[in-house]
Amino acid sequence: MPEFTxxxxxxxxSKAWRRYTSYAFAAGDAALPLVASELAQAVxxxxxxxxxxxxxxxxxxxxxxxxxxxxxVAPDGRWLGECVPMVLRSYPFRLLQPERTEQSILCVDExxxxxxxxxxxxxxxxxxxxxxxxLKQVLDFLSQIERSQAATDLAVAALAEAGVIExxxxxxxxxxxxxxxxxxxxxxxxxxxxxxDEALLTLRRxxxxxxxxxxxxxxxxxxxLTRLTEFHEHARAEAxxxxxxxxAFGVLSDQEFRLVF
Numbered sequence: 438m439p440e441f442t443x444x445x446x447x448x449x450x451s452k453a454w455r456r457y458t459s460y461a462f463a464a465g466d467a468a469l470p471l472v473a474s475e476l477a478q479a480v481x482x483x484x485x486x487x488x489x490x491x492x493x494x495x496x497x498x499x500x501x502x503x504x505x506x507x508x509x510v511a512p513d514g515r516w517l518g519e520c521v522p523m524v525l526r527s528y529p530f531r532l533l534q535p536e537r538t539e540q541s542i543l544c545v546d547e548x549x550x551x552x553x554x555x556x557x558x559x560x561x562x563x564x565x566x567x568x569x570x571x572l573k574q575v576l577d578f579l580s581q582i583e584r585s586q587a588a589t590d591l592a593v594a595a596l597a598e599a600g601v602i603e604x605x606x607x608x609x610x611x612x613x614x615x616x617x618x619x620x621x622x623x624x625x626x627x628x629x630x631x632x633x634d635e636a637l638l639t640l641r642r643x644x645x646x647x648x649x650x651x652x653x654x655x656x657x658x659x660x661x662l663t664r665l666t667e668f669h670e671h672a673r674a675e676a677x678x679x680x681x682x683x684x685a686f687g688v689l690s691d692q693e694f695r696l697v698f
Contacts, residue, residue, distance in 0.1 A: 441544035453558035455551045459514030467501040469522045472585035480655035482519040487622040494593050502609040502618045508665035523582050532579040595643035601629045624649045
């Protein structure tokens with residue numbers, strides 16, 4: 438897990454930052470939070486579920502059924518989906534809220550390899566000590582996510598209150614055996630379809646109806662996880678084959694070297 442540090446003039450005035458060129462930093466994320474404003478695009482390329490965290494449901498992109506691994510990140514760091522969750526697009530920055538405070542602060546992952554000495558990238562601060570324009574744009578983007586996240590959380594809470602979220606058990610094939618994956622939740626379609634007008638109106642006012650419909654639509658994207666699993670298995674097989682060939686030719690070259698000299 439990345440450790441984020443607050444961006445301050447004292448700590449970062451003599452530092453710069455670079456934009457990421459690889460998604461390797463997200464290779465361990467089996468699920469990532471989504472906000473309602475990106476959901477219509479996300480459901481076209483990945484399954485979406487509700488996951489319970491700290492006693493409440495959170496809307497999440499399902500990127501793998503194996504903890505600690507994202508199927509959407511290729512071995513070379515490429516993103517393999519059409520939609521990149523917004524939470525990744527501001528890396529190495531994030532807005533975080535310290536305990537016992539109400540205001541979020543801009544933080545950076547100093548271990549990302551993207552924080553460098555001044556002059557080697559985008560400056561954090563200008564000569565007057567203010568955030569530079571590129572970093573202001575990042576902060577604006579993160580603020581947009583935070584506002585949308587708050588609205589999304591309220592909508593998801595309304596769905597939970599309406600009693601239309603149920604467990605969604607998927608299966609992971611492991612050594613020829615189907616292993617159930619628990620912890621995911623979905624819209625209970627039968628319960629949703631029998632809601633009365635008052636309950637539907639409450640959900641509409643909370644902005645929850647589009648989330649419900651789009652989550653149900655996204656469930657057909659579980660096949661994407663199967664295709665990506667096959668891609669990774671093929672990539673591993675090709676890498677192993679290349680390593681075997683490389684070792685064989687390396688031994689041959691070494692033998693030829695000794696024979697000649």
